[in-house]
Amino acid sequence: MAGTISLGDAAPVTIEIARAVIEARDHLSEIDGATGDGDHGVNMAKGFRLVVERLDGKDFDIREGFATIGDTLLSDIGGSMGPLYGSFFTEMADALDGKTEIDPATLAAMLKAGEAAIVDLGEAKVGDKTLIDVLTPSRIAVEQAAGSGKDLSATLAALRDAAATGLESTRDLVAKRGRAARLGERSRGVLDAGAASCELILRTLANGLSERLS
Amino acid sequence: MAGTISLGDAAPVTIEIARAVIEARDHLSEIDGATGDGDHGVNMAKGFRLVVERLDGKDFDIREGFATIGDTLLSDIGGSMGPLYGSFFTEMADALDGKTEIDPATLAAMLKAGEAAIVDLGEAKVGDKTLIDVLTPSRIAVEQAAGSGKDLSATLAALRDAAATGLESTRDLVAKRGRAARLGERSRGVLDAGAASCELILRTLANGLSERLS
Amino acid sequence: MNRVINDPDRVTEDSLAGVLAAHPDLLAATEHPRVLRRADMGGTPRVGVVTGGGSGHEPAFLGYVGPGLCDAVAIGEVFASPTAKSFHAAFREADQGRGVACLYGNYAGDNMNVKMAVKLAAKDGIRVETVVANDDCASAPPDQPENRRGVAGEIMMWKAGGALSAEGADLEQVIAVSRKAIDSTRSIGIGLSACTIPANGKPNFTIEAGTMEVGIGHHGEHGIAVLPVAPAREMAAIMLEKILADMEFGGENVAVLVSGLGATPLMELYLLYGHVDEMLRARNITPTHRFVGNYFTSLEMMGVSLTLTRLDGELDRLLRAPARSIGLTVLGS
Amino acid sequence: MNRVINDPDRVTEDSLAGVLAAHPDLLAATEHPRVLRRADMGGTPRVGVVTGGGSGHEPAFLGYVGPGLCDAVAIGEVFASPTAKSFHAAFREADQGRGVACLYGNYAGDNMNVKMAVKLAAKDGIRVETVVANDDCASAPPDQPENRRGVAGEIMMWKAGGALSAEGADLEQVIAVSRKAIDSTRSIGIGLSACTIPANGKPNFTIEAGTMEVGIGHHGEHGIAVLPVAPAREMAAIMLEKILADMEFGGENVAVLVSGLGATPLMELYLLYGHVDEMLRARNITPTHRFVGNYFTSLEMMGVSLTLTRLDGELDRLLRAPARSIGLTVLGS
């Protein structure tokens, strides 16, 4: 069926996400440098390099891949990103429990569970200039697409668009969370680092799944 | 008599020397920076500023002026320059004891006493790339001028020339004394800082006395 | 980048090896590579005192582990919170059956990781209570204490909490006095040059030559004002003004801590202290405990921080109590 | 120049005011503004121990005045020897009728000023003997010990001499053990960035980015080689190689001191120490005394120095003896 993709087929997307983050290391740190402490790319890349090492030569599906990302970030990466993205991937993996394939509804459930974990821990709201400004609209877009009967391809396109729009929305915001918060008005005018990594992760996920859909 | 100058008339030369050193502060430090630790001008200027303060509004002749320089450098300026130049000026002042005026022989005696004190303390020889490379040839030139019956004006000209030649001679030398010594061959090619200040002091002394001769 | 490192991504682990080699009498490794504990925990069971935070602030945090101070420390990457797993392991190392006081600084990452670690410890049956330091009065307005960061003032919290634990107090008491210590403490920093996280290889912020960032954060976070570099006398006045406006300090004794941020020469820290001391005495405030040095740094940042703690009899006693660690040794009196 | 100072020509005096305000229990002013002495000289008359040197190396030199270390210190301008008058005044402060050991570093200015001061003290009837430290084995070849400078190894000399004086030994003995300490000590530094004397306002030498000056002097004097910046592991090997080639260290115990030159983060000093420790043990040399920190600096220079002292039973005992000062506190054991 063209509207879904099996967990096994989706496995390489795990590695694609990891590689995308590792490649964006300096870029993400630079964005963080503008308003935070300039280590976002470093932290993220260190975590995802461990993920690549751990999955190397292993046989796994995307559920196990995401569980490994979650575990690795939670256990080995501190900062805010360890718990936030660690819980995010752990919850997305848990949402795949008992599933054999990803369809629009499953994707929506994954994002909803991941988002809930991040909000529970970090208590950020849309407009606080965090990764939530990417994640929440993306989750909503996927829910709406799934709810209105769009197929997986269209749903993934909606995810990609919402993430990009969400990222761009952080430019005009004043930071309310994290290290950037102390900047106040001076944080306006630049993107948020966590939002940038979140958009990258969601875009790579969307592209990776789309590619394997044909 | 046109060939001498009274100790009283020579008094302002004390201040002229001090001002010349203070003005050359950054220049002397820069030369020292090339081979030493870059503080020669700072140390010297600090000392001579104190001299100006101490002599301000006072009535003094050049013997008292030089004694004040000697005292101030010895008591308030450390480094190598405090003892070296301090003893130098103290001994020059002592050489004026009982004199009322400076003639070529007196000038020779002053420089001889001052040089002896510096050699006694610092044990530097001509060719070691120190202020001795200016002072010793200058003293010899003055002795020869005085010995061959030259008048004070010609003697001062000889002093000025010998000091300038001595300074220039340090450019091609390898430092054997002071901080620059550890540079070895790398100290060749630049002037020595102490030689530069010594030439400045002797030149200002020669010019100051010459001016007051007419 | 001219630095004393090997692989820039491994400075934290590489540095820990040296710490352990240098101080076997003071610090011991644990099963968790990012957790150190006191080499000798002492005889009688006490309330465990734990701290933790990112690397790059040395001697904080690991330099405040030792008798009379903390029992275990969780160590993060440079400028990043330790993991929940590390905090959890530190709780286990420190626990002696009387509960654990986790005394840490208010940063998003640390808050989340501590929160998760406390839950994990609860499953082990270890009771952990927390105090989160927020002494940096430049990091948020007075009505937003929850947004204020912990900086060098944490040392006062560790000293008070560690000393009370050594006296045999229970967890509630240790928590209460640690909270009192940090609530009685205000800090502010001035940054004069940026620092470079080795893994980044270049400074992640800039301070223009001739300007100073008043109220800079411990990771180079922007402060409350960028001003032309002022004489030390004025720097002292600016910092003191801000602290004294933030909290009542009336005629009592205080502890004063002047810490370099990394690159500022010690002679300049003393120079600044001289002005602070004079200005305090002019206001009838007596600095009875005086700390001047590199107590809480930010890699090789040029700059200085000032911390003031208002002392009552109890805090005064606890600050005087003996302590031994890399960062702070008090002989006791 | 982004620094914590007022008038750049007055940093030394301004800083001393802060030192005295911060440590009234440890240090006292004297009649001479550039001389400090121990606040409490102890009861029984001992041999006085004096040191002195330029400012900008803090905690050296004044940071090593205190019980078990030096009794008085003469303080010079930044990077310049104290005056003869200052050394003389320090001798008078330290003398308790049993003579004075002047333990200082081999620099032209210091030599001259000490020489003059010793003569002045002789006129007062005070006997002064001197030991001039020359532990910097990069500053001249082995056959020119008279041209070698004193650097961080001076701390070992002060510790040994101060401890023996505290034991009640006479002047000859204090001098002999101080000389033994420095003769058993070798140091070498690596510079990674220049420093700026405040009165100059700009660096007086340069170290290109990406290069390191091996064997740099404590005032930025050129070293023995300019090399591309190496990993810390190699820096440790280069420094150790040079020291071990200069003096026999066979299978004994040693004291190791890793000092930052000012701006190098403490975590990097520990990182380097880890390598040194490992390399020494691989050669059957055991580091029984380990010091890691900013013990002897050069303003805000980036870089590190390594000092090794070969220990016999006496030096080992003296290094263990209790001492208290700004720069070094030993609890005793």
Ligand SMILES: Nc1ncnc2c1ncn2[C@@H]1O[C@H](COP(=O)(O)OP(=O)(O)O)[C@@H](O)[C@H]1O
């Ligand atoms: N409470 C929060 N909830 C969600 N995201 C947050 C929160 N606090 C911070 N962030 C995100 O974290 C990013 C910074 O991450 P990072 O630089 O890795 O950690 P740190 O701030 O500890 O240095 C910010 O750009 C922001 O998007």
Ligand SMILES: Nc1ncnc2c1ncn2[C@@H]1O[C@H](COP(=O)(O)OP(=O)(O)O)[C@@H](O)[C@H]1O
């Ligand atoms: N032994 C010596 N005899 C004579 N002059 C010396 C001697 N040692 C050094 N000098 C002079 O001192 C100068 C450096 O002076 P200065 O920079 O003020 O002192 P320091 O070397 O202590 O920093 C050198 O350029 C040299 O001319």
Ligand SMILES: [Mg+2]
């Ligand atoms: Mg960050």
Ligand SMILES: [Mg+2]
């Ligand atoms: Mg010099």
Ligand SMILES: [Mg+2]
């Ligand atoms: Mg961070």
Ligand SMILES: [Mg+2]
């Ligand atoms: Mg000098």
